[in-house]
Amino acid sequence: MTPTSTGALARAAALSEKAVRMYADRGLLRAERDPVTGARSFAPDQVDVARRIALLRGLDMPLADVARVLGADDPVAAFDALWSERHRAGERAAAAAEYARAVLGDAAAPPAGTTVTYRDVPGRLLLVQPAAATLPEMPTVLRATTEALFAHLAALDVPLAGPVHAEIASRATETFPADLRVCVPVPGPVRPAVGQSLVPDPAHREAVVALDQAQADDQALLVAVHDHLSTGSFGGPAPAGDNREVYLPSFGTGAAGTVLEVAVPVG
Numbered sequence: 001m002t003p004t005s006t007g008a009l010a011r012a013a014a015l016s017e018k019a020v021r022m023y024a025d026r027g028l029l030r031a032e033r034d035p036v037t038g039a040r041s042f043a044p045d046q047v048d049v050a051r052r053i054a055l056l057r058g059l060d061m062p063l064a065d066v067a068r069v070l071g072a073d074d075p076v077a078a079f080d081a082l083w084s085e086r087h088r089a090g091e092r093a094a095a096a097a098e099y100a101r102a103v104l105g106d107a108a109a110p111p112a113g114t115t116v117t118y119r120d121v122p123g124r125l126l127l128v129q130p131a132a133a134t135l136p137e138m139p140t141v142l143r144a145t146t147e148a149l150f151a152h153l154a155a156l157d158v159p160l161a162g163p164v165h166a167e168i169a170s171r172a173t174e175t176f177p178a179d180l181r182v183c184v185p186v187p188g189p190v191r192p193a194v195g196q197s198l199v200p201d202p203a204h205r206e207a208v209v210a211l212d213q214a215q216a217d218d219q220a221l222l223v224a225v226h227d228h229l230s231t232g233s234f235g236g237p238a239p240a241g242d243n244r245e246v247y248l249p250s251f252g253t254g255a256a257g258t259v260l261e262v263a264v265p266v267g
């Protein structure tokens with residue numbers, strides 16, 4: 001059968017030639033190159049593949065997911081799994097959208113599905129290591145910083161005196177890093193490693209929102225919870241410090257119930 005040129009494939013699949021070249025470079029389309037001219041040619045069956053790519057991209061499906069669907073033994077099942085997750089993500093985003101709408105209307109309700117409670121935290125010592133991370137970098141940076149703190153305490157044979165928390169001094173975006181302090185409660189004075197410090201955390205009261213794993217993984221909801229606490233929209237005593245994310249031992253384990261607490265000291 002006669003090979004198809006880049007232009008012909010683009011016209012048949014209602015794609016731009018630039019898109020066809022990109023999909024070929026990404027391995028989504030199979031192409032042969034002329035050894036003399038370098039021009040691409042495609043087998044006729046690649047027209048159907050290109051049409052399917054165009055349909056999936058029309059649904060705003062990322063290229064990585066397009067590759068998963070087209071490369072699956074059962075493309076329909078793979079599509080259903082991804083589409084179901086998109087629906088669940090949309091449902092989770094609805095809570096953050098309702099919160100944003102409430103803020104625009106000067107309402108003070110917490111994000112849907114969340115509740116603000118209060119607790120008293122006794123005075124303690126924290127082993128602290130500063131860090132900075134954009135939103136995409138946050139999981140990697142938090143993990144690496146926590147592991148560095150744990151490794152130092154293990155070398156000193158010092159146990160933890162409570163769950164790890166991260167103090168967030170500024171908001172992270174996709175491109176702008178937040179200033180963080182990853183904090184580990186310790187039972188008594190310890191010698192900090194280079195780049196770490198030992199600081200007192202005076203007794204205080206905190207406003208707290210408890211989240212399960214699905215809520216903790218919902219970035220839009222997490223941002224809304226931080227906004228609600230940092231602006232003092234919950235009423236009661238005003239915020240008196242930076243927001244904190246408290247990672248319980250169940251975080252990331254798939255356990256049910258609370259795995260993350262977003263808290264702010266109140267005055």
